[in-house]
Amino acid sequence: MGVMRGWHVYEVEIARRQVGEVSRQLTALGATGLQEDVLPGTLPVLRQPWDTGPVVRQPRRVLLRAWFTALPEAGLTGAAAATPVGRWSFQPEEDWNEGWKQHFQPIRISPRLLIAAPWHGPFPGDGEQLVIIEPGNAFGTGDHVTTRACLVAIDRFAVSGGTLLDVGCGSGILALAGARLGMRAFGNDLDPDAVRAADEAAALNGLPAVFSTAPLGALPQAFPRQFDLVVANLYAEVLALLAPHLLSMAAGPIACAGILSDRSHLVREALGSRALLVDETEGDWTHLVFAGPVDGEAGAGRGEA
Numbered sequence: 001m002g003v004m005r006g007w008h009v010y011e012v013e014i015a016r017r018q019v020g021e022v023s024r025q026l027t028a029l030g031a032t033g034l035q036e037d038v039l040p041g042t043l044p045v046l047r048q049p050w051d052t053g054p055v056v057r058q059p060r061r062v063l064l065r066a067w068f069t070a071l072p073e074a075g076l077t078g079a080a081a082a083t084p085v086g087r088w089s090f091q092p093e094e095d096w097n098e099g100w101k102q103h104f105q106p107i108r109i110s111p112r113l114l115i116a117a118p119w120h121g122p123f124p125g126d127g128e129q130l131v132i133i134e135p136g137n138a139f140g141t142g143d144h145v146t147t148r149a150c151l152v153a154i155d156r157f158a159v160s161g162g163t164l165l166d167v168g169c170g171s172g173i174l175a176l177a178g179a180r181l182g183m184r185a186f187g188n189d190l191d192p193d194a195v196r197a198a199d200e201a202a203a204l205n206g207l208p209a210v211f212s213t214a215p216l217g218a219l220p221q222a223f224p225r226q227f228d229l230v231v232a233n234l235y236a237e238v239l240a241l242l243a244p245h246l247l248s249m250a251a252g253p254i255a256c257a258g259i260l261s262d263r264s265h266l267v268r269e270a271l272g273s274r275a276l277l278v279d280e281t282e283g284d285w286t287h288l289v290f291a292g293p294v295d296g297e298a299g300a301g302r303g304e305a
Contacts, residue, residue: 012086149287153255162228172198236263243270
């Protein structure tokens with residue numbers, strides 16, 4: 001039998017103030033990677049850029065992991081030796097590409113919309129329903145509950161010949177689903193790598209869609225000024241911040257997901273001038289769909305290129 005390939009993992013609990021010195025010691029011993037984590041049973045203290053109020057103090061003790069391709073010949077000396085005794089384990093090497101393939105299965109949204117990866121083919125009879133996404137290029141494969149919620153909303157509210165805007169497009173899956181259903185699809189994302197992945201996905205599917213790295217307030221002239229359907233799979237705080245743009249640009253429904261349930265009130269309040277058509281929660285996530293504007297409201301009217 002061949003030698004099993006993988007990593008030797010050293011795991012030790014230390015005081016937070018020791019992390020720098022112990023990390024240097026482990027690196028000197030040959031560690032190829034380090035990870036600082038919370039102790040089991042401890043919740044991480046996370047602070048987003050939009051959070052306000054006093055900064056919560058981080059836990060005083062942490063779990064430090066180090067990966068080695070081979071067990072170090074020298075013992076753990078110096079700062080590492082002075083720490084509480086850690087433990088060794090072995091993590092076999094995984095084929096991540098094969099892992100993706102086993103994890104990501106075709107997702108049937110409706111009789112007219114199917115999400116799949118390139119290796120799931122051939123797709124006899126499904127060409128008019130199919131959106132092919134290469135997992136890993138950017139966020140958005142249809143596998144996550146938030147992405148599926150947006151896909152269901154697109155399937156419900158798509159109007160052939162209408163316009164769709166995918167805000168924070170990631171992989172472009174939402175825009176391409178709209179394009180597959182006959183809409184003129186557009187998307188934006190501030191991450192150039194995401195827009196590049198979306199462009200590649202559009203080419204792979206042979207679907208027309210226009211993507212841009214411009215923010216909502218400065219979309220290119222090639223984009224309509226208003227859209228018949230707007231979808232946004234973003235955090236609640238970001239959706240609330242973008243609400244004025246979403247309201248002014250949406251001539252039809254606004255479908256929102258990516259919302260942690262305990263913060264969904266932020267989105268309801270920010271988009272509260274629109275009637276609420278869908279308000280559903282699955283696990284920790286809430287998705288909301290707001291109706292199009294009433295007559296006379298800013299944003300009324302169909303999108304024009």
